[in-house]
Amino acid sequence: MNGMINLTINGLPVLVEEGMTILDAARFMGFPIPTLCHMDGLSPYGACRLCVVEIGEGPRARLVTSCTYPVEEGLMVRTASRRVIRARKMIIELLLASCPQSKVIQDLAAAHDVRQQRFRQEHEDCILCGLCVRMCEEQMMAKAIGFRHRGAKRSIGTPFDVHSEECRLCGGCMYVCPACQLRCTYTEPDKAVCGACANLSPPCIEKAPFDDMMCYMAPCVACEMKKD
């Protein structure tokens, strides 16, 4: 059996099981921490950096991602210090600058009072949160897609961009994608999967076999609108 760990979250003494992450502990105690690349059932990844919290005291205080950091005895955690809020807002601003069409990101911005976006506007399809990669590998046991390249060239796809035999077209990747929603009719309506929803551009899947396929976004806003 796991031991128990004493730590302090926002000044509140907390006793939690060993092996939990700070995120688990904070949410268990009711402190909200926003996440984007985290999902129960998938392994923690720590890519989106939204869930940063401040740990430690004085000059040794630093920010860590709560989704990957295990609880430690005597840890002092602050989930909403000025430093945390400043960082979180900047990350949301960066997200908005890259992928403004995502409903998830718009909601995050609204919830955190991010009212401006000062960078040059881009419209990217993917924020590389890696949810689809982990979904495919860990829940669907397919490992059909993965990361490629690094830095600015990083993308998600199959090796050599060839349709992977491992892919069963289960749609799990689309289901978890936070960048997809509201892109339905946004970029390329003619390539839309169910006739309305163009969001299905998971980089791994060729569009051709999707002609008669139903949309996995339930309910898909664009489809609903088209019916009317």
Next chain:
Amino acid sequence: MPLNSLDGLKEHKARLSSNAPRNGRTLVVPAGTCGRASGADDLIQAIREALLQKGLADRVQVRVTGCHGFCEMEPSILVQPEGVFYCRLKTAHAERLVEATAQGEVVEDLVWADPATGARIPRQEDIPFFRKQRRTLLSRNEQVDPEDMDSYFRAGGYSALLKVLESGDPQWVLGEVKTSGLRGRGGAGFPTGVKWELLAKQPNTHGKYLVCNADEGDPGAYMDRSVLEGNPHSILEGMLIGAYATGATDGILYIRNEYPLAIKHVKRALEQARDVGLIGQHILGTDFSFDLRIVQGAGAFVCGEETALIRSIEGQMGEPRQRPPFPIQKGIGGKPTGINNVETWANISVIIEQGAARYAQIGAARNSGTKIFSLVGKIRNTGLVEVPMGITIHEIVYDIGGGPVGNADIKAVQTGGPSGGCIPAARFDLPIDYDSLAQAGSIMGSGGMIVMDNRTCVVDVAKYFMGFLKDESCGKCFSCRKGTQRMHEILNDITQGRGTREQLDLLEELALVVKDTTMCGLGQTAANPVLSTLRYFRDEYLEHVEHHRCPAGVCKPLISFSINDNCVGCQACAKRCPAQAISGERKTKHSIDARKCIKCGTCRSVCKQDAVEVA
């Protein structure tokens, strides 16, 4: 023939030193990657031919070694035992040089000349570049032919290992390394002895790893390459000693693929060491076993970060992961792993041989030993310099480096590569050690030192490093991937004259967040080039943003070239102008057609009269 006992190694060493050639001289030719690039291979061939033709092969030996450090002057030759240093040689010089050396004479016109006075200085140790250095590691490169294990034995090689095995006490070795005060030379400066002790305490159920991190990727830094190329056995010896002290069972040399010569030499060294029984099971007949192999990096800068390096060794994508657990607890394949930099490993045998107490006296308090820097950029003497810690930047730049090229003024040095920061000339009295550099907003890093003068634009430099980091970030952390891209975008705007005050504020705000929210060392230091240049050269940024001027005359959209009255009409610029934008009669003042000018700066660099102005 394998050596089966400690005495066997001793006898072998004694035999080698007794049949070493005693009389005669040796021409030592540095032929590392830098030497070969400047023509050392041809020179070696010419020298060998000359020796055969003149029948002097038995009186003058040739030793091909790794780099000695003075790369600017290569191809060069050091004559032992006199220590005469010939530089910038050509194959045509070979015959004269060989004859003179056989006679014990010096060819005066080929030795180094002081550029200020023109005085010829024949002996290496009298040359200012070498005089202020303390070349503990680099001087060994002069003694050792990297492809010949016997030369390493003759130079005292593997006697530190012998000492360690004879002591039979891993705790003593740990104690020595701790007492020496050696700190990790990869840049972070973690005490090596403490790291080893932690590794030694880990339970040894399925083995432990030691890694030599030779994924040196900083632009302008090549210390590790030169040590690996020039003295691969010293690294093997260091790792063997480390394995004995920590109980490690497996060792990996992670060498970047861009260092083919280093890989070749290390491969050969591994074969040789295995043949004589210094690697493998029951080393020298003792109970100590340790195996070593090479893993070649695939070109990602981020794989120098230890957790990314571990994943790369495991065959996965080079992506850092969250610490804890630290590699010392869970590293390669979940086994405890201790990772040290090349230079750290090279220091180990020195410490054991000299004794930790003596080693600890070199350098400054809490920063013992020597450190190799690669001194590059706008400086007269570029090359590798090895100095005791605590020496000031001023001494390195002016005394060893020889000061600025031409009549420019040096304005800053960038230490620690792209993750480091710049230090302005006003702070050159800063001692070089881990703590002082960190305080000044830079880092020691692995030892790159890039000198900038008043013709270097700091915004442009920051942009260059940010462009590098934008491509080399692994891309996992959103804040690092997008943060570096956006910082590069803003810096690019500023150098193009499109920058605004608001963008400058945004740049600073973003830089602080990137530093704060990123997981690994690469991302946490990625903002340093921006933050340190903003700290010391905010004026220059403001000049770009508010007045659309580049004071250094670098950012092309902000500058224009013109010719002033200094012009003597020599036509040097007009001949070389790739855009044919310069016109003017011989011996009359020339002029530049602004519409044709592509602002390449060629005219400015060829003009001997300082007649080309940038505004």
